[in-house]
Amino acid sequence: MSEAEPLIRVMALHALAYCERLFYLEEVEEIRIADAAVYAGRRLHEELAADEGDFISLTLESETLGLKGKVDCIRRRDGRLIPYEHKRGRAKAGEEKPEPWPSDRLQVCAYALLVEEHTGIPIEEARIRYHADNATVRVPVDETAREDVRKAVVRARELSRSVERPPVTDNERLCLRCSLAPVCLPEEERLARDPRWDPVRLFPPDSDRQTVHVTDNGARVSRAGETLVITRTDGRKENFPIREVGQLVLHGYAQVSTQAIHLCTHSEVGIHWVTAGGRYVGSVASGASPVQRRIRQYEALRDPGLSFRLAKRLALARAEGQLRFLLRASRGEDRASSGVQVAVEGIRAALAGMGRAEGIDALRGHEGVAGRYYFSGLPALLRDDLDTRLQFSGRNRRPPKDCFNALLSFGYALLYRDVMQAILAVGLEPAFGFFHQPRSAAHPLTLDLMELFRVPLWDMPLIASMNRAQWDPDSDFAYAGPQVWLSETGREKAIEVYERRKEDQWRHPVTRYSLSYARLIELEVRLLEKEWTGEPGLFARMRLR
Ligand code: SF4
Structure with a gap:
């Protein structure tokens, strides 16, 4: 020895x-x-x-x-x-x-x-x-x-x-x-090995810890014992026992004390900073010790064959999700006259192209086409009598030029942060992905995984909230020349719609058990890791029904 x-x-x-x-x-x-x-x-x-x-x-x-x-x-x-x-x-x-x-x-x-x-x-x-x-x-x-x-x-x-x-x-x-x-995830691994396996759910269906958003620019987060205390600019205080908090999200210029940061890191509560517009700035998260995992991730994703197989599965999952949402939301409508039919056929053709694609560039091309058709079909899902300022006529970003795009961007930023939290909790390297290229400040693996959730976690509840007339173009948005942002009330509303959606339960079609969308994000990150640490085959198999 x-x-x-x-x-x-x-x-x-x-x-x-x-x-x-x-x-x-x-x-x-x-x-x-x-x-x-x-x-x-x-x-x-x-x-x-x-x-x-x-x-x-x-x-x-x-x-x-x-x-x-x-x-x-x-x-x-x-x-x-x-x-x-x-x-x-x-x-x-x-x-x-x-x-x-x-x-x-x-x-x-x-x-x-x-x-x-x-x-x-x-x-x-x-x-x-x-x-x-x-x-x-x-x-x-x-x-x-x-x-x-x-x-x-x-x-x-x-x-x-x-x-x-x-x-x-x-x-x-x-x-x-x-x-x-x-x-x-032993049961999922047994299922990957044998598709007839009926897995017992050992993965928690729900998170008992909430995400605390601080949207007030002048708010302060401090520590009192084992509790986070949020003091707003008007002096109001809110207490959150740390065992009930999963993540702390600071929007804009809210302050957090060193003592509160210590409490969060010791309690494995991720802290995330985002701009008032929702753009991700950075995180502090004490996840699992990642060295072994990252070595395996680097080795696995340096294999172009594996990266391409994962990218193809991801692109198919995203485009099929878009297709199913368009079909579902337009059921009973005249798709030909609303324009949805053109979008549906375009996505179907792009899906066929993805199936045949033999290289990552071709795959990205088909995925981009599917995305454009998808967004061209979305306006038909909105009710006709919406205020014209809330109507959608095409995707634009950086900066958004209308209310709908401001909402899309803000919701995707919330999703980005949740996916980032899950990646850090699992101990993977968010900067090393397999589909997106490292071109912007955004982390490619986070962008990759987000593709699975954009439609179910944000597009669907957003369209539903629009059709319920939940948005006020005067008070929920701020207009600055051609740019449109969410006002503080708009941000709070969007956070509520998004966080509520995360709590919805959903039956995973592969593992066949129900869990909340909040837990589903982490499950998919763990299933991704299994592509190179155990039994592969379960990642990105989720589909909307
Ligand atoms: S480590 Fe995994 S395989 Fe081993 S007992 Fe625990 S759940 Fe089962």
Whole structure:
């Protein structure tokens, strides 16, 4: 064993015995999710520390064993030392009596070896207390146990040196209780391997943390304990407990204190700055440690074959989404006279061209044509009696020249920021994409992924809100010569329409389970990563119905 190699945490051996992929995600990629079970485990240890007089938590490490860890408790019985490990759950049901779970056994034996080395007193037995069924299980620290610990340390070191994630476990039941299932996506990987697989949803359907937008230019965001406090220019204050916040978005020149930034980064809350017009400025996000992921992303996307296959799937998904929306929104209408039919036929021809395209330039050309036909069909979806200032007669941007384009641009900027947040949370590099070229300040991978969501997350709710006469051309917009921007009330309305849409539930046609659009963005980023880390084939298969 090399002395230069870092010590392995005993807790990591527990993960290793449970599932090698779990060990890799936690120890090598440094992804740790504190779910309800993890919090309950921490509480148990705090209660024990408070209640039990002889609960001594001891941190030990050994170069010889290659291990370090914190022993829950050591008791002296008849002159012998006995390490104890406390578990919140139940013991494994044995034929005659309760037995330890293999991962718990390995963990407590590793602690026993650490205690033995540090005290010089031979240890023959360790114990595990399972609190859910009030059972204490004795674990012999014999030669077999010692050999198991040694082998586990060797395997842990091998995995730590690898840049390849181990495959998902064959034992699906382990995944049901695994805190990293939403990151690992084992069921989706099984589905990619076998299309007949009926996946159980282990990915959370919804986010219990909200996005907080600060649109008031003079507002200040500060910290009070574990709470973000937003003080508006008129003195009004709003409090947001940090555990309820997923992202903080500062529009325009709102200020944020260093203390609030610290609180956000420690709580994995992304902070995003956007201009008053909605253009993305930058982010602070403490996502997963990304080194391994980015190495794999660079290696994968440097392969022109893979990049082209992904680009084709993405372009098809976007154009089919546009086509289906036009068809759906014009159902029962006279498409020929409204102009929708021309757009529909143009997109169909472009889709056929994309299917035949053999190079990225040809693909981009067909995708551009589909986009132009799509926007040419959109005006027909708006009601005829809208104020002329709200009508749409073609896409323009930088800067927008009419109300509809101002809304389109603002909504896409909101979407850009959400996609960016998901990419950073997954640990990918937003600047390294496969379809868009790095020509502007915008990150190509973020622009790539946005293509999947423009229609369902913004175009559809925007057209619906227009047809519900939700927009006031006088108070919701600001006119500066030929340029049109959203006023503060307009921005607040747009944010409300967009955030509400994110909460809508949608049944993913491939994974066949329902989830909110907010979660769908992250799911697709994770499925993209699977194109080069696991079982490929599920990314960009989502389609509007
Ligand atoms: S979800 Fe399953 S395969 Fe993935 S790390 Fe957890 S136990 Fe292993």
